[in-house]
Amino acid sequence: MNRESGDILDYVVEVTPEKAREISLKRYEGYRVLDVKGKEKAYTVTLEDEHHRVTVRISADGKVIEETDRVLRDDLAREIAIRRIKEIDETAELRDFPPTATGLRSFRGARRSEGSFSTGSPET
Numbered sequence: 001m002n003r004e005s006g007d008i009l010d011y012v013v014e015v016t017p018e019k020a021r022e023i024s025l026k027r028y029e030g031y032r033v034l035d036v037k038g039k040e041k042a043y044t045v046t047l048e049d050e051h052h053r054v055t056v057r058i059s060a061d062g063k064v065i066e067e068t069d070r071v072l073r074d075d076l077a078r079e080i081a082i083r084r085i086k087e088i089d090e091t092a093e094l095r096d097f098p099p100t101a102t103g104l105r106s107f108r109g110a111r112r113s114e115g116s117f118s119t120g121s122p123e124t
Helices: 017-027 076-087
Strands: 032-037 042-050 050-061 065-072 104-107 113-120
Touching: 017 032, 017 042, 017 050, 065 076
Parallel strands: none
Antiparallel strands: 032 042, 042 050, 050 065, 104 113
């Protein structure tokens, strides 16, 4: 506290897992919290809405709040992938759908022996 003006120059707040959850839900209204991890230095909160899964890092003092990851939900990405491969080849099947950092997926079908397409960038 500044003795002359009475202004508070800095404050100390310790964020708990419950407070990290609360801070995240304020910033990401309409999302639900899937997981809260961490202690002491920072918390990582994973949230999800109908389209995206988001990971947010919250510093232990609550001053730094940053989105570290945003991806399409797996079920939505799978639905988009099936729709896209059917546009290319009606007989194509989606057998394996592992998550990738790039958002690229592979497929096999009658018209092409192999191919790939994007279900959207990880930031989408």
